[in-house]
Amino acid sequence: AQSVSQHNHHVILSEAASLELGCNYSYGGTVNLFWYVQYPGQHLQLLLKYFSGDPLVKGIKGFEAEFIKSKFSFNLRKPSVQWSDTAEYFCAVNGGSSNTGKLIFGQGTTLQVKP
């Protein structure tokens, strides 16, 4: 079955610390990979995406993610977090056997950045 797994449910960091959020997927065929962020009280916003090409993708607000096909992973990174990065982060996948674009989400990671 298609699935997405995020290993960290709740992460607490101090400002300026480095961030890495894990995401693994189980999905047949070619996949597209996404990270969405949901700031408190706001809607899901696209952080970055990978369709093809360079496996290291850069998104908004200094985030980047690396697609490692052999590990079925798409981990999110940021070298130095800010208090404003406090939010919930969702990894998502589409493609494979579905051609309708439906997204399969991970369970989300809550990031709390202490000032």
Added chain:
Amino acid sequence: EPEVTQTPSHQVTQMGQEVILRCVPISNHLYFYWYRQILGQKVEFLVSFYNNEISEKSEIFDDQFSVERPDGSNFTLKIRSTKLEDSAMYFCARGGVAGEADTQYFGPGTRLTVL
């Protein structure tokens, strides 16, 4: 990227009542999606809608649910007879522009509370 707007932001209803959730894309797109997020759980795909037809639906999307785009603009999700377990955030999403149809942009969501 412009997003979608959703109304109402919060809907409270009695069990067994019908509810209609609305999604209004800011620009004209062909791909639309509904997702829901039960409190504390992951975002789940409900249905995809392309060119005024359902293109894929999940197991959750049973006969109690329906979608339509009655006036070529608003995209609605109807729940005919709500159950307590339908309480959730419901998110509408639209596909991206040509060439990135797999990227989805989300609305702010409607919080449905079934009493």
